[in-house]
Amino acid sequence: MKIILNGEEREIEERILSHALCELDFGDAVVATAVNERFVPASQRSAIELNDGDRLEVLAPMQGG
Amino acid sequence: MLFYDVELASPLMLGTAQYPSPAILAAAVQASGAEVVTVSLRREASGNLAGQAFWSIIGALGTRVLPNTAGCRTVKEAVTTAHMAREVFGTPWIKLEVIGEEDTLQPDVFGLVEAARILTEEGFQVFPYTTEDLVVAERLLAAGCRVLMPWGAPIGSGRGLNNVFGLKMLRAHFPDVPLVVDAGIGLPSHAAAAMELGFDAVLLNTAVAKAGDPVGMAKAFALAVEAGRLARHSIPMEPREMASPSTPVIGKAMLA
Numbered sequence: 408m409k410i411i412l413n414g415e416e417r418e419i420e421e422r423i424l425s426h427a428l429c430e431l432d433f434g435d436a437v438v439a440t441a442v443n444e445r446f447v448p449a450s451q452r453s454a455i456e457l458n459d460g461d462r463l464e465v466l467a468p469m470q471g472g
Numbered sequence: 473m474l475f476y477d478v479e480l481a482s483p484l485m486l487g488t489a490q491y492p493s494p495a496i497l498a499a500a501v502q503a504s505g506a507e508v509v510t511v512s513l514r515r516e517a518s519g520n521l522a523g524q525a526f527w528s529i530i531g532a533l534g535t536r537v538l539p540n541t542a543g544c545r546t547v548k549e550a551v552t553t554a555h556m557a558r559e560v561f562g563t564p565w566i567k568l569e570v571i572g573e574e575d576t577l578q579p580d581v582f583g584l585v586e587a588a589r590i591l592t593e594e595g596f597q598v599f600p601y602t603t604e605d606l607v608v609a610e611r612l613l614a615a616g617c618r619v620l621m622p623w624g625a626p627i628g629s630g631r632g633l634n635n636v637f638g639l640k641m642l643r644a645h646f647p648d649v650p651l652v653v654d655a656g657i658g659l660p661s662h663a664a665a666a667m668e669l670g671f672d673a674v675l676l677n678t679a680v681a682k683a684g685d686p687v688g689m690a691k692a693f694a695l696a697v698e699a700g701r702l703a704r705h706s707i708p709m710e711p712r713e714m715a716s717p718s719t720p721v722i723g724k725a726m727l728a
Contacts, residue, residue, distance in 0.1 A: 413515040432518040437527055439513060439556030444548070446555040464515065466556055467523025468530065470497075471512025471540045472487030472627070472677035 411462045425452035428465070439466045473672040475508075475619055475650050476565065476597040478536070482507050483667060483697045485538065485652065486690070487677025494529045496686050501533050504690035508536045510567055510675065513557055538599060540567040545580070547587045554591050566591060567621070567654075567675075569601045577627045577655075581608040585615055592616030601654050604638035606645055613649065620646065621654035621675065624666065628678045630658025633665055643670045660689075660696030667700025668708065 409418055412431060421427040424440065424447060440447045441464040447455050457463065473480060486506040491497035501509060511530060516523045530537060539557035544550035547570065554566045570587055572580025579602050588598045592615060600612050604622040612620060622642060625631035633639060634656065643651060653666040654675040663674045674697060683689035 412518070433516070433521075436516065436521050436524050437560055438516055438523070439560045441552060441556065444552065446552050446559075448555075448559060465518070466513040466560070467516035467521070468527040468560060469512050469514035469523055470487075470489035470491075470526060471510050471542055472489045 408457070408459050410457055410460070413463070413465060419457075422456050422458075423453060424455040424457055424463075427457055427463070428452065431465075433465060437467060440464065441466075473650050475599075475673075480507050480673070482694070483671075483673040483701055484663075484693055485510065485673055485675040486680060487675070488530065489677055490681035491686055494526075497681075498529060498533060500680055500686045500690040501535065503687045503694065504680065505694045506535060508538050509533065510538045510540050510677070511561065512540050512542050513553060513560060536565070537561050537563060538565050538567050539563065540601075541569045543571065544569060545571050547583045547590070550583070550587045551590050554587075554596060558596065564595055564597045565599065566596050567599045567601060579603060579623070581605065584608075585611045588612055588617050589615040599652070599654075604635050604642050606641060609642060609646065613646070619650045619652065621652040623655040624653045624662065624674075625656025625658075627655040629656050630679055631656050632658055632662035633669075636665075636669070639666070639669055639671070660692045663693055664696040664700035664703070667697050668703050670704055673697075 419427050419430055421430045443462050482505045484504050484506045485508040486504050487510045539561045541550040541553040544553055550570045570580045570583040571577050584600055588600050591598050598617045599619050599621050600617050601621050602608055609620055625634045650672045652673040652675050653671050657663050657674055657676040658679050666674050680686050680689045
């Protein structure tokens with residue numbers, strides 16, 4: 408299945424978001440997620456199923472002003 | 473001064489971007505005495521996880537964090553970013569930016585008010601990056617904001633306080649609202665001037681991060697905000713048009 412991860416096309420096997428994050432090597436990283444421009448809280452990641460073409464944003468703490 | 477019921481001793485808030493190294497960032501924050509640092513959310517590259525390393529540096533600082541919605545241009549984008557920030561950073565504080573214009577990074581005040589209303593209704597404690605416009609300030613307060621953060625000048629410009637009159641009006645109209653000059657500060661004297669106007673804090677980043685010696689500049693800003701605050705509390709003299717001799721005239725010798 409192809410998804411768009413942070414603007415780039417990626418091929419993944421896992422459909423469940425929490426599993427997909429592991430497959431994508433995010434492991435236990437402190438990140439926030441959004442699917443198709445909608446915020447998905449960490450508590451709901453195991454209940455969200457990804458579909459072909461979905462846009463997944465994975466954001467992390469970064470420097471800011 | 474209380475910012476959403478949090479007492480802050482230092483009137484300096486510091487951004488965490490653009491420092492030469494993480495070690496200099498940490499040393500600058502320490503030298504500044506800042507108890508609040510601003511942070512953001514950006515895309516994390518899988519396998520690299522740069523954000524995790526940054527987060528551990530911030531954790532070691534022991535300061536509060538104020539996440540921003542920098543770069544957001546729509547209400548939806550800003551609100552979604554705020555939701556994501558609340559989860560990652562574990563704070564209801566959000567420095568709300570809705571940018572309306574590219575060259576000046578001027579806030580879209582219409583979107584700002586709308587986003588502020590949505591977020592305060594959801595329990596966020598919003599620090600809105602706004603202009604010095606009094607009517608917009610009224611709307612932000614009506615939307616539930618309990619802090620206002622007007623710009624001094626465009627972000628990263630280092631131009632100081634572009635509209636001193638407007639900032640004075642804001643202070644006079646809202647004597648009990650915590651006011652922070654956010655953006656445009658370039659020199660410690662700008663920060664001191666903001667404090668002399670009665671502002672409660674200043675928020676800056678580039679002026680420290682891009683200084684030749686960021687740690688030295690952080691200390692200079694710490695001293696400047698203290699000087700400005702003390703000056704405000706000490707009630708400055710009124711300026712006058714004409715000279716007035718400070719040395720007594722009475723008793724002057726006749727030597728001419």
